[in-house]
Each structure stands twice: as structure tokens, then as C-alpha cells.
Amino acid sequence: MLNGMLRNTLLIAKxxxxxxxxxxxxxxxxxxxxxxxxxxxxxxxFSGKKMEGVQNMAIVxxxxxxxxxxxxxxxxxxxPPKTVEIYAPATNEDLVRLNSAVAAHQIGGYLKLDPVAxxxxxxxxxxxxxxxxxxxxxxxxxxxxxxxxxxQLLQRxxxxxxxxxLMKDPKLTTMxxxxxxxxxxxxxxxxxxxxxxxxxxxxxxxxxxxxxARSVVEEKTSRIFEVLLSTASSDSLMLGKLLGVGAVxxxxxxxxxxxxxxxxxxxxxxAQGIHGLGSLGITKAELGYFAVFFLxxxxxxxxxxxxxxxxxxxxxxxxxxxxxxxxxxxxxxxxLPFVLGNPNSTAAVVLSLLPPxxxxxxxxxxxxxxxxxxxxxxxxxxxAGSVWAMVWLAARIYRVGVLMYGKRATLPEMIRWLRYx
Amino acid sequence: MEILVELDNVSKSYEAKAAVRDLxxxxxAGSMFGLLGPNGAGKTSTIRMMIGITLPDAGKVSLxxxxxxxxxxxxxxxxxxxxxxxxxxxxxDQLVFxxxxxxxxxxxxxxxxxxxxxxxQMADSMDKRTEELSKGMQQKIQFIATxxxxxxxxxxxxxxxxxxxxxxxxxxxxxxxLKNQGNAVxxxxxxxxxxxxxxxxxxxxxxxxxxxxxxxxxxxxxxERNRVIVQYEGDAGFLQHPAIAEFKNYAGHAEIKxxxxxxxxDLLRTAAATATITKxxxxxxxxxxxxxxxxxxxxxx
Numbered sequence: 001m002l003n004g005m006l007r008n009t010l011l012i013a014k015x016x017x018x019x020x021x022x023x024x025x026x027x028x029x030x031x032x033x034x035x036x037x038x039x040x041x042x043x044x045x046f047s048g049k050k051m052e053g054v055q056n057m058a059i060v061x062x063x064x065x066x067x068x069x070x071x072x073x074x075x076x077x078x079x080p081p082k083t084v085e086i087y088a089p090a091t092n093e094d095l096v097r098l099n100s101a102v103a104a105h106q107i108g109g110y111l112k113l114d115p116v117a118x119x120x121x122x123x124x125x126x127x128x129x130x131x132x133x134x135x136x137x138x139x140x141x142x143x144x145x146x147x148x149x150x151x152q153l154l155q156r157x158x159x160x161x162x163x164x165x166l167m168k169d170p171k172l173t174t175m176x177x178x179x180x181x182x183x184x185x186x187x188x189x190x191x192x193x194x195x196x197x198x199x200x201x202x203x204x205x206x207x208x209x210x211x212x213a214r215s216v217v218e219e220k221t222s223r224i225f226e227v228l229l230s231t232a233s234s235d236s237l238m239l240g241k242l243l244g245v246g247a248v249x250x251x252x253x254x255x256x257x258x259x260x261x262x263x264x265x266x267x268x269x270x271a272q273g274i275h276g277l278g279s280l281g282i283t284k285a286e287l288g289y290f291a292v293f294f295l296x297x298x299x300x301x302x303x304x305x306x307x308x309x310x311x312x313x314x315x316x317x318x319x320x321x322x323x324x325x326x327x328x329x330x331x332x333x334x335x336l337p338f339v340l341g342n343p344n345s346t347a348a349v350v351l352s353l354l355p356p357x358x359x360x361x362x363x364x365x366x367x368x369x370x371x372x373x374x375x376x377x378x379x380x381x382x383x384a385g386s387v388w389a390m391v392w393l394a395a396r397i398y399r400v401g402v403l404m405y406g407k408r409a410t411l412p413e414m415i416r417w418l419r420y421x
Numbered sequence: 422m423e424i425l426v427e428l429d430n431v432s433k434s435y436e437a438k439a440a441v442r443d444l445x446x447x448x449x450a451g452s453m454f455g456l457l458g459p460n461g462a463g464k465t466s467t468i469r470m471m472i473g474i475t476l477p478d479a480g481k482v483s484l485x486x487x488x489x490x491x492x493x494x495x496x497x498x499x500x501x502x503x504x505x506x507x508x509x510x511x512x513x514d515q516l517v518f519x520x521x522x523x524x525x526x527x528x529x530x531x532x533x534x535x536x537x538x539x540x541x542q543m544a545d546s547m548d549k550r551t552e553e554l555s556k557g558m559q560q561k562i563q564f565i566a567t568x569x570x571x572x573x574x575x576x577x578x579x580x581x582x583x584x585x586x587x588x589x590x591x592x593x594x595x596x597x598x599l600k601n602q603g604n605a606v607x608x609x610x611x612x613x614x615x616x617x618x619x620x621x622x623x624x625x626x627x628x629x630x631x632x633x634x635x636x637x638x639x640x641x642x643x644x645e646r647n648r649v650i651v652q653y654e655g656d657a658g659f660l661q662h663p664a665i666a667e668f669k670n671y672a673g674h675a676e677i678k679x680x681x682x683x684x685x686x687d688l689l690r691t692a693a694a695t696a697t698i699t700k701x702x703x704x705x706x707x708x709x710x711x712x713x714x715x716x717x718x719x720x721x722x
Binding site (some may be wrong): 004008011012015017023085218219221222223224225226227228229230231 | 472473474492494495496499500501503504505506507508509510518519521524525563566703
């Protein structure tokens with residue numbers, strides 16, 4: 001009997017797999033997603049380049065030494081401007097000319113440094129064409145501050161060489177304890193894996209979860225499931241469906257993964273400073289956890305979709321239910337900043353152990369600061385257990401759905417049916 | 422004869438409604454069994470319990486002499502009343518998949534599927550997608566899917582509904598052939614003419630309970646041959662004979678219903694005395710009449 005169930009499960013899985021791989025939807029999504037991702041990457045690098053400071057500017061001051069110091073500091077700082085003209089002292093005609101140059105976008109703006117009597121700091125004004133530009137404001141702040149400090153130190157008789165040493169930025173290196181050893185960390189990159197999991201999980205639950213719910217509804221409305229149920233148990237039907245659709249998802253992931261590896265090793269990636277997967281900041285252990293949490297998460301949400309599909313009577317209702325399906329994922333994403341800030345707080349630990357949130361929250365915790373092994377093991381066990389329970393429940397609902405005609409079951413009805421069958 | 426299905430005082434209710442009450446029946450190998458009854462009588466509920474889709478609230482179901490078990494289902498071919506197919510699948514793939522589920526190897530399943538498609542005159546449709554076919558063609562595919570694994574027990578819920586006469590006869594003949602090979606066939610219907618032609622055994626159920634059951638001949642013999650058809654020339658005065666309960670007189674052709682236990686021979690003598698009789702036939706009641714009489718001529722029958 002067990003052999004029979006295994007055989008049936010595999011037969012059903014095979015049918016689901018073959019029919020889906022042959023479908024047009026599969027070919028389209030397999031192609032479109034990488035194209036979309038590629039487009040996003042290009043867009044991202046484009047908007048990154050847009051982050052630049054002021055190109056051409058002027059400095060207006062009655063103090064030529066200070067103006068020269070600020071110019072030097074600007075050219076020495078981040079995002080140095082191409083040209084910096086100095087008007088020290090400036091005539092009224094100069095100011096009129098500068099204003100019209102700003103208006104005509106010939107220069108980005110000009111900095112006015114007016115010494116105030118009795119004060120060591122001058123009054124600083126930045127006059128530009130745009131209302132607020134955070135980059136240029138920070139740029140000006142930094143340049144003026146360092147120029148003023150330099151000037152003050154020199155005036156107090158500190159030798160030039162010492163001033164240089166004092167003004168140097170301290171170099172901050174960030175390190176991270178990962179899997180028991182201290183390694184260099186790159187905060188942006190270590191979360192890349194987690195964000196990738198979120199996107200991949202979200203996309204596959206949306207595509208394949210809804211797909212499973214649809215195919216369950218199709219079997220119910222066409223009533224082929226009465227024929228199926230007269231030979232195979234509802235457990236093998238559900239399990240087979242999940243395995244088959246899961247295999248389709250994995251096939252698609254494998255294609256995308258191969259494309260990613262190909263991309264990471266390509267000249268295009270090298271031009272962007274990426275040499276192989278390692279430099280994406282993903283370790284082998286993380287890749288392993290990624291697979292575990294993706295698969296279990298995928299199965300949990302797919303089984304939930306199957307249960308939802310089993311309890312509705314028509315296609316349209318699947319759309320309404322799709323929100324219920326993805327809401328735990330949305331909640332996980334909303335809670336992410338909190339978990340990142342407090343990866344070991346009680347709330348984060350509890351959340352990461354609750355099966356619907358485990359895939360994203362626990363994986364994020366693993367990426368940010370390795371949690372105790374027992375917590376990881378417990379979360380995986382709970383997740384796997386809930387997958388099993390959800391498959392069981394979906395199979396029962398599917399089973400009693402034979403008796404249901406054209407209406408959605410209420411919860412008490414479903415419970416009664418569970419007893420009838 | 423081996424008994425393939427036995428229901429022993431089976432009952433089943435949904436919510437407050439009793440679908441099947443205290444029903445007992447036996448189906449033998451090599452027989453054609455008709456499950457009759459008006460709509461909503463409990464035919465489908467009865468069939469579902471036979472193959473374990475639902476479990477009875479009370480009573481016992483045995484398949485092949487053993488209490489119901491999943492393994493027995495490989496020996497059963499079941500065609501539900503509301504049947505479906507995977508719309509997007511190719512006909513041949515669909516047939517092979519359903520046959521594999523019932524334990525056949527892929528190659529053997531394909532061989533038999535081809536054979537059956539040829540037998541039912543639909544070899545051209547094998548490589549089409551199911552949704553491209555007409556309703557009647559789809560019904561034939563379902564019919565084939567039910568039979569591919571050569572089941573000893575064939576259970577069909579309303580198998581002929583929606584078929585044109587040519588295809589209905591094709592399927593009837595196929596079922597008869599299978600019966601003659603020693604398989605048991607059970608089908609439900611409310612078309613009495615089919616049952617009368619095809620079935621050896623019948624069970625008429627109404628409101629969930631069996632109201633009439635047994636061999637076709639035996640059931641019919643329980644009802645008197647109280648119909649008479651007379652063709653005559655001359656005086657129709659014999660139609661006033663005391664044995665006659667009611668009659669319809671068409672020119673030279675009378676259809677007569679006799680009173681209970683009336684003497685038909687006396688009527689013949691009276692008629693022969695006054696008219697020239699060219700035909701005098703005592704007819705047994707049709708199953709349809711028995712059906713209507715038993716269920717009370719309800720309009721939804």
C-alpha cells in the first residue's frame with residue numbers, strides 16, 4: 001500500500017511537472033524574470049552614477065586665504081568639483097554675473113564666506129539653482145569645516161606637517177563574527193543573500209502558489225478529482241502536486257541560478273567589481289541555508305495555497321485569497337528592519353521560530369549574526385512539521401470537497417465534512 | 422457466481438437528510454446490474470460508498486468478498502456522473518496517466534489506449550488536446566479511461582446521458598461484450614428502456630431505500646400480465662366486459678388494462694363471439710410502468 005502511494009505520488013508529480021514545463025507560462029516567466037532583473041541592475045547602476053556633486057562652482061569671500069583653503073578642501077574631498085573660481089574680494093558686478101550664471105545653469109552655485117566681526121567663524125551661504133541638494137550641502141559643510149580648522153590651527157602656530165596629520169580621517173574597518181570566526185564584513189553585501197531570498201520566495205509563492213491553487217480549483221470544477229480519488233488517496237494527490245510544482249520551481253531557479261553564475265563570472269560583472277559568487281558576499285553555508293529555507297518556505301506556502309484552493313469553488317475566489325497567501329511574507333518584510341536592529345531580541349527569536357515567518361526572518365538572522373544552532377534546528381523542525389500538517393489538512397479539505405457543489409464551505413461545514421468522509 | 426459487491430444494511434446521511442437508508446444489494450460477476458431511481462433518490466451516494474469515496478454511517482460494504490480496502494480499487498473501473506478531464510492535456514497522455522494511476526505500466530497503457538480509441542472509432546482524436554473535442558467525444562474518452570485497466574467490476578453513474586443514439590448503442594454493446602466476458606457491470610440511470618434491454622438485475626431506490634430489487638424476470642413476474650392488446654374487426658361491445666378496468670380504443674386497436682386477477686381468457690371468448698379477432702396479446706407491464714407505479718408517478722422522476 002505504501003509502495004502504491006509512492007507510485008501514485010510520483011505519477012502525479014510527473015504529470016504536474018511535464019504539463020507545466022510544456023506550458024507557455026513557464027517559458028515566458030523563465031525568460032522575462034532575468035530580463036527584468038537585468039533591466040533593474042542596469043537602472044541601478046545608472047542611478048548610482050547620477051549621485052554626483054557640484055561640477056562647476058565659485059567661492060566669494062573678502063578673505064582670500066580662507067577662500068583658497070576651502071577650494072583646496074573641496075578639491076581634496078569626496079566628489080570634487082571640476083572647476084572652482086575664486087572671487088576675493090568680489091565686486092557687485094561679480095555677484096550679478098554669478099547669479100545669472102547660476103540661473104543659466106553654467107555653474108552649480110557659489111559659496112559666500114563673510115567674516116563676522118568678533119567671531120572666529122564666518123557666515124557661510126550656499127547659493128545654488130536647486131532648492132536642496134543633500135550631496136552638495138554635505139560637500140560644502142565638510143569643506144568649510146576642515147578649511148576653518150586648518151586655518152585656525154595654522155594661525156595658532158601649529159606646523160603645517162602636523163596640521164596635515166591631525167586633519168586626516170581615522171580609517172574605520174568593519175569586521176564581523178561569522179560562524180565563530182572574525183571576518184571582514186560588508187554590510188550591504190551580507191544582506192544581499194537575504195534580499196535575494198525574499199525576492200525569490202515572494203516571486204515563486206506568487207507565481208507557483210497561485211498556480212497550485214488554480215490547478216486544485218480546476219480539478220474540482222471539472223470534477224476530475226472524483227475519478228482521481230477513486231484510485232489514489234488525497235494525500236498522494238496533494239503531495240504529488242506539491243512535489244511536481246516544486247520541481248518546476250526548482251528547474252526555473254536552476255536556470256536563473258546558472259544565468260547568475262554565468263553573469264557573476266562574466267566580463268560585464270568584472271567591470272562592476274564582481275568576480276565570481278564569492279564577491280557577492282554569499283558564503284557556502286548561507287547558500288545551503290538559502291536552499292533549505294527556500295524549499296521549506298515554498299512548500300509551506302504551496303500547501304497553504306492548495307488548502308485555500310480546496311476550500312473555494314471558483315477561479316475568481318483564488319484571486320481574493322492570494323492576499324491571505326502572501327500576507328505573512330509582507331509582514332516579514334515589514335518587520336525586517338526591526339529584526340536587523342535587534343537580531344537577538346526575544347521578539348526576533350520568537351518571530352523566527354513561527355513557521356510562516358521563519359524562512360525570511362530566520363534567514364535574515366543567520367545572515368546578520370549567527371543565532372544559536374538549537375534555534376536554527378528548531379525553526380527548521382517546526383517549519384518542516386507545519387509543511388506536513390498543512391499537506392495533511394489540504395488533503396482532507398480536498399477529499400471532502402467531492403461532496404461540495406458550487407459554494408464555498410464555511411469552517412464548521414469543513415469540520416463536519418472531515419468527520420463524514 | 423462470485424459476488425463482487427455486497428452492501429449490507431448500509432445507511433448514510435448528510436446534515437439532516439438521509440441519503441441512503443438500510444440498503445442491501447449484491448452484484449455478481451458476469452451480470453449487468455441496473456441501479457434505478459428518480460433524481461435525488463440516493464443512487465450516486467450508494468455508488469460512492471461502494472468505492473470508498475464516502476464511508477457509510479452504518480452497515481458494511483464488501484468488495485470482492487473482503488471489507489473495503491484501497492487495493493481493491495485497482496480492480497474497479499469507476500465513471501462518476503459529473504466527470505472531468507484535464508482540458509489542456511492530450512487525449513493519449515491523459516488516458517495513459519489515468520491507466521498508470523490504476524497500476525498499468527506506461528507502455529502497456531499506451532498500447533491499450535490506442536486499441537480502445539480504435540475500437541470506439543476515435544483514433545483521429547488521440548493526439549488532440551481534450552478541450553478541442555466535443556462533449557460526446559470527451560465522454561467516450563472517459564468511458565475508455567474507466568475500462569483501460571480491464572476492471573472486473575465496472576461502475577458507471579449515468580453513462581449514456583448526453584450521447585447521441587449511435588454512440589449510446591456503441592457503448593451499450595461494449596458493456597454487453599464486457600459482461601459476456603465475465604465482468605460485472607453496474608450502472609445507474611433513469612432511462613428505463615436501456616435497463617430493460619441490458620440488465621439482468623435491478624434495484625430501484627426511492628428516497629434512499631430499496632423499493633424493488635431482484636432479477637429482471639423475477640421483478641417483472643411479480644407484476645401481473647394485466648395488459649391486453651386486441652386487434653379486431655366488427656363490434657367493440659366486448660370492451661364493456663366486467664374484467665376490464667380501463668381501455669383506450671383506437672380504430673380496430675384496443676389497449677386494455679384488466680382488473681386485478683381478472684380472467685383474460687373469458688374476455689377473449691366474449692370478444693371472439695361478437696367480433697373478428699386478428700390479434701389478442703397479454704403484455705407484461707414495462708419497467709417504466711412499474712417504475713412509475715412504485716415511485717408514485719412523481720414529476721421529478
